[in-house]
Amino acid sequence: MVGENRAILYGYWLSSCSWRVRAALNLKNIIFEEQNVDIVKDQSQLTNEYKTINPAQKVPALVIDGETLVESMAILQYLEDTRPEPRLAPNDPLQKARMREICEIIVSGIQPLQNVGLKSHFKTDQQYQEFTKYWCNRGLQTLEDLLRNCTGPYCVGNQITMADLCLVPQLYNATNRLELTLDKYPTLSRLYGTLLKEKVFKVTHPKAIRPQNVVSRL
Incomplete structure (x- = not known):
């Protein structure tokens, strides 16, 4: 209970x-x-x-x-x-695995490498910015490649899942704090535009x- x-x-x-x-x-x-x-x-x-x-x-x-x-x-x-x-996860095992792929790419492969706590370990702000932007772009390209042929209105299937909860904040960080453009990532750009209209993200x-x-x- x-x-x-x-x-x-x-x-x-x-x-x-x-x-x-x-x-x-x-x-x-x-x-x-x-x-x-x-x-x-x-x-x-x-x-x-x-x-x-x-x-x-x-x-x-x-x-x-x-x-x-x-x-x-x-x-x-x-x-x-x-x-x-x-539910925040699909019932279908394959779709659930796809959801976890997206989550892991973001929470393990992108977000930790742009953490503000890393900044003090670089000699200059420029080095830190170059490092974070490189790894963010690399992760975004991986997401773009994975999602291009399988995504619907949301990252996985026809419902908001944990993947969407991870994606939106990451893209917000990329476009605002890191000042990256999503022009190279049309699938991510479309998803981001759609998801930002959802009440939960507003x-x-x-x-x-x-x-x-x-x-x-x-």
């Missing part, structure tokens, strides 16, 4: 990982409050207070059902297992969840 207490999402408004979870909570109609953890300016994630919530000192973290969960994909799977409707968009709109800061 799922708990009745309001869930708490510790996230950062521009974090793509936080956006994935925020969108899933919205789709699952789970009542939650969001507490902003400023991982850029204030670096609130490095405090001892936040370390007790997430030992990895990253976002997001979700307090739900009396438990604290970290890592966005683990959180999405928990929500899927405990609140199965509406109400959970960073522009709607900027700091003055979140409940509180850590």
